[in-house]
Amino acid sequence: MASPPSPPLLEIEGLCVSYATAGGTLRALSGVSFRLQPGEALGLAGESGSGKSTVALALLGLLGPEAALSARRLRFGGRDLLSLSPEERRRLRGGAMAIVFQDPFTALNPSLPVGRQVAEPMVFHRGLAESEALAAAIGLLHQVGIPRPEVVARSYPHQLSGGMQQRALIATALAAEPELLILDEPTTALDVTIEAQILDLLESLRRSRRLSILFISHNLGVIHRLCDSVCILYAGEVCETGPTKAVFRDPAHPYTRGLLASLPRLALGSRKRLSPIPGTLPDLEKPPPGCLFHPRCPYGDKRCGEQSPLLSSPGPERSVRCWKAQEIRGVAWEEAAGGNGRPAARGDEPADQAVAPLVIVRDLRKRYRLGGFWDALVWEKPGGQGWPRPAWEPKFLRALDGVSLAIAAGEVLGLVGESGCGKTTLGRTILRLIDPDGGEIVIDGRAIARAPERELRPVRRAAQIVFQNPDSSLNPRKTVGEIIGRPLERFRIASGAGLRRRVGELLDMVRLAPSYASRYPHQLSGGEKQRVGIARALATSPRFLVCDEAVSALDVSVQAAVLNLLEDLRRELGLAFLFITHDLSVVAHLAHRVMVMYRGGICEEGTIAQVLRPPFHPYTEALLSAVPRIDGERARIRLREEGPAPEFAGRGCRFQGRCPRLLGEICRTVAPPVLEPLPGHRILCHHRLETLAAVASPIADEAPPPGA
Amino acid sequence: MPAGPPEPGARRRLPGNLLAGAALVLVIAAAALVGPWVAPFPYDEFHIRDRLKAPDAVYWFGTDEYGRDVFSRVLAGSRISLFMGVAATAVSLFCGVALGLTAGFFRGRIDEWLMRLMDLLMSFPPVILGLLILAVTPPSLWKTVLAVGIVYIPAIVRVTRSVTLELAQEEFILAARARGENAGYILFREILPNAWPPIIVEASLRVTFAILLGAALSFLGMGAQPPSSDWGLMISEARSYLDQAWWMAVFPGLVMCLTVVGINLLGDGLREWLDPRLRHGGA
C-alpha cells in the first residue's frame, strides 16, 4: 500500500497495560505502538500470551477495572481516546469502532433472535426504530452472504452453523457502519473451508465499504492473505512492523524469523526439518532485563541481555526492535539455531509396502443414534390419509461408514478432515476405546474388533494414543513421574528403582529434564504437557501410536518442536503412526500417506505426493485451495456451507451436498466408483480421471512429479 | 489475555471467610467435645427452686421449667446437633458418592434408573420425606440421622454424577482406558481424587441443611425425645413458656445460628478456594 498522505485513523503510541497480581505486577502490554491508515488492513500477529487481544480490548475501553492502562498517545479518527468520558467511549464502541470476537457461539446471546442482535447497534447508534432496524438487519444478513435472511433473523444462535454465526456477528459489527473493524481471531474456531469463505467475505466487504481493519490472529497465513501490513507482538511488545509481503519475505526480527521457520509448509519438495524457537514465553510478572526475546534468541549477545533494544528501520515503512537487526541480515534462523536445514527423512525412505502392515482395518463401521427415544417417534399417515399413526424411526449418524486402511511399521498415515467427519472416532475405534458396530481391526497380528477387554492386554501395550488437549490429557492430581510410571506398573515392565530409571529415560526421550518427574501438570507449559503425554504413550514401548490432533492446541513455535520430536521417535523406534489432524500443512510435513475423510468415509487416499497433486477428489481440491498460506496463492475453490443437520442417507456420494463439481442425479443415487490413477492412489468420484486431472494444482509444486 | 506460564509453587491466599468459618466451627466442635467436663451442671439436673430463672451469674443462659441450666443444655445439645449434621451427611455422602460415581461412569440403563429413583426421592419435600420416614415408627435419634441422610442423598448423587460425567470425558481417562485399566482403578484412582473438591463443598453445605432439618424434625417432635437436650427440641419445649422465659428459646436458637453460619462460611470459603476458575487468579 502506497503511503497515504491522510492522517492515520488509529494511532497508538506507548500503550501499556498491567494487572496487579499477588506476586507483583503483570505487564500484559509494554509500550505497544502502531498506526493504521484509513482503508488499511493491519494484521496483529503473535502467539498466545503475546497480548494481542488485550490491545483490542484496550482500544474499545473494555479492559475492566483491574487493568491499569497508560499510553503516550491513543487517538482514533483524530480524537484522543484517553480524554473521552465513559459515555463517549460507549458511543464509539459498536459505532465507529466495532469488533468481531473469536468464538461465534459464545459471542451471541443464546436467548435472543439473531435479527434483533444484529439490529441493536442500529437502534442505539443510528437511532432507528426497532422495526426499521430489523428490516435493515435482514438486508445486512443478506449482504454477508446468509441465505434466507428473513428466516435466519428470526432464528436463535444455536440453530445456525458456526460459519453462519460468524457471518451474523460480522453483520452486527457492520450494523452501525464503523470506520474501524477489529477482528479478534475471527476464523480460528472454524473449519478451513468455512474460514476461506469468511476471509473472502471480509475482503469483499473491505473493498465495498472502504473499511479499515485491525486483524488479530496467531495464523500468519490468514494475515498474509488479508492484510496490507503486519505488526508482530511478542510478550506484550511490538518486535516488528511493516508491509506484510516484505516482512514475510525478509523478516528482520529474530522472533519473526523463528515463527516463519517453525511453520510447516504445504508446498511439496520444500520439506525441511522445522526449526522451532527454544524456550518459553517469559514470565510477564518478572520480565527478563534487556530484550524480552533474548533468552530464546540464537543471535543474542551480551548487550541484548542488558539493554532494551531501540527501534530501527530495515526498509521502507518498516521498523524492528532488535540491536542486531543489521548484523544478522542474511544469517538464516536455521543456521543460527543449529537446525541446519536437514531435510525431513520421509522423502528418502518411503515406507515399504511389501512388508505385512502392522495395523489393518477393514470396513470399519460405527453409527450413533441421534436424539433420544422420543425423538425417533414420528407420526405418519399410512398412505397419506386417515389418522396419523406412531412409528419408531430413529435417525443415525454414520460416524464410520466402512473405513479400511493399513499402516506399516515406521509409516505415518495422515488422516485429514474437518470437524465432525469421524476422524477422532476412527482413531479411538481402532484402539477399541469405542466398540465398532462392524468391520475388522488387526493390530500386530491380533484381530481385536470383537475381542473382550481381557484379551486386549497385549494390544493395549502395543498400541497407544496421544491426545489433543494438553490440559485435559494429564490427571491434575498426579505428578509427571506417576503419570509416566503408571503404564510401567500396569504392564509390569518395571518397578521400584527400575521404574524411576525408566521414567527418567522416557523423559529424556521427549527432551525433558529428569527433575520434571516430581512436578504436577499445572506447573508445566502446554508444550511440556504434550511431551509428557507422548512419554506416557511411549512408556509401554508401543509399535503403533494414534496421534489425535496432537499438535493442534500448540503455538507454532512449540508445535514445530513436538513435530520434530515425533519424527525423531518414528525414526529411532520404528513406530507406526496414525496422525489425525485438520491441518493439511502438518500432514504434508509429517506423513507418508494421507487419507482424506468426509462424513464417515474416505474420499481420497494415496502417498503425500499423489494427494497433493492432480487428479484431486473435488473435496481435496477445495481443502487445499482453502488453506491460507504465506507462500503464494492459487485459484480458489469455495464450498457451499450446509445446514446444521446433514441428511446423507447413505445413498450416492457422501460429498454430494457441498460438491462444486456435482454431475447430476448420479451423484445423489449411485455410490461413486474407485478411481486409481496410480497404484495406491484412490479417488472416489463419478468424474472421469481426465477431468479431475485437468486442474491446476492449488499449491506450489517444487518437486518433479513421480515417474517423470 | 494476559496469561503467562503458570508459576510453580504459587500459593493462593486462604479466603477470609474460610478462616472465620473454620475458627467458628472449631470453637463449637471443641465445646461439643469437652462440653460434659466444662458444663457448670449436668444437662438433665433439676433445680426445682430455680425454675424459669432469667440469666444471671450462676445460670448464664437462665433455667427452664424444671430448673435445668440452659447453658449446660445448649452445650450438651451441640454434641447432638453436630453429630446429627455430620452423621447424616456421612450417610448421604457414602450412598450419594457411590451411586453418583456408578451413574456417571457406567451411564446407560443404570444411570437412567438411578436418576429416576433420585427424581422420585426429590419429588418429596425434604421435611415431608423426613416426617414420612419417622412417622411410622417410634422416633429416635439414629432414625432421624438416617432419615435426614436419605433426604439429601439425591443432592450428593447429582453433584457426584455431574463431576463424574465431566471427568469421564477428559483425555486422561481415555488414556487410562487405552492402557486397559479396570473400572475400579479409573473410578477410585483417576476420577475420585479430582471429583472431591465439589463434593466436599456440597457436603459441607449439606451439614448445615442436615442440622437444620434435624432440628426441625426434633421441633416437630419427630426427632430427639425428652429429656434429650437437642436444640430443636429445647426450642419446641420453650414455646409454652415464651411469655415467662424468652431465654429458653433464644439461646439455643442463637447458638444454632452461629454453628450454621460457621459451617456455611467454611463451605463458601472452600468453594472459593477450590473453584478452578479462581485458581489461577488473573483478569
Place this chain on the structure above:
Amino acid sequence: MILYTLRRLALIVLLLWVMSVLLFAITQVLPGNVARMILGQFATADAIEAVETKLGLKDPLAVQYGRWFSNLIRGDFGQSLIMERPIGPLLSEALGRSAILACLSFVLVASAGILLGVIAAVRKNRPVDHAVSVFSYLGISVPEFFWGIVFILVFARFLGWLPSAGYSPLDEGLWSWFSRLIGPTLTLTFTLIAHISRLTRSSMLETLRSRYVLAARAKGLPERVILFRHALRNALLPTITVLAIDVGWLFGGIVVVETVFAFPGLGRLVAFAIERRDLPLIQATLLVITAIYCLANLAADLLYAALNPRIRYARRTS
C-alpha cells in the same frame, strides 16, 4: 411443546400412582400392630379387634389397596381416624388457607429474591452487596421455627403490634385476617429469599462474565440494555429451576411455620396426622402435597422452556 407437556403430565400421573402404592405400603408394612399404635399401649384385645375390623385390616393387602385406591379416584379420601370426619372437606379447608400463605410467600420470594440478587450482582463488592450477603447468610442459617419464635417474641410479646398466632377468617375483618398472615409469611419467606438472592447473584455474575455480554458491551449498548436484555434473561434460567425445588422447601416450611403460629392449614394437618398416626389422613395429605409439588416442577420446566430457545426449538433443527 404440547407433546412435551402431555408427556410430563403422564409422568406425573405415574409418579402419583407410585406414590400411592408407596404410601400404602409404608403404612401397611409397619413394624408392630397398626391398631395398637393408634390406640396406644394399653388397649384391650377387643378394642384392637374392633379397630382392625373397622379399618378392614384383615382383608388381603391387594383388596385393601384396591378399595382405598378406587375411593381415592372418586375423590373420597376416607375418614380421619382421630377426628372421625371425612378427610375431603378437612383437606380442602386446610388447603385453601395454606394456599393463600404459600402464594403470598412464593410471590414475595420470587420478586424480592431475584431483585436482591440482581442488585447485589450489579453492585458487586459495594456496601449494598455486602448487606445483601449478610442478610442472606442470616437467612440460610436461621431455621424457620426459630425465626418464627423470635418474630412472635418481638412483634407479639414485646411490641404487641400483631397477634401471636392463630387464624381468623376473612369475614371477621380484613386486618384481623391479614395480621395473622404477616408472621407466617415473613417467616416462611426469609430463608427462601436468602436462598434465591444468593443464587441469582452468582448466576448473574456468571452471565456478566460471559462472552456475549462482553460482545454486547462492545456494541456500545447502554448499561441497562446489557443488564436486562442480555444478562438477566439468561441469568434467570437456573433460578427458575431452583424456585421449583424451593416449592418443596416451602411445604416443609409450611409444616414448621404453621406449627409455630398455630395456623390451621395443610402443614398443621400433616403434622397432626403424623403425630397422631392418623393413617388415612397421612396418606391423603402427603399425596396432595406431592401432587402440588410435581405440578410446581412442571410449571417451572415449562417456564424454563419458554425462556430458553435452545429447548423451545430443539426439535426444529433435527
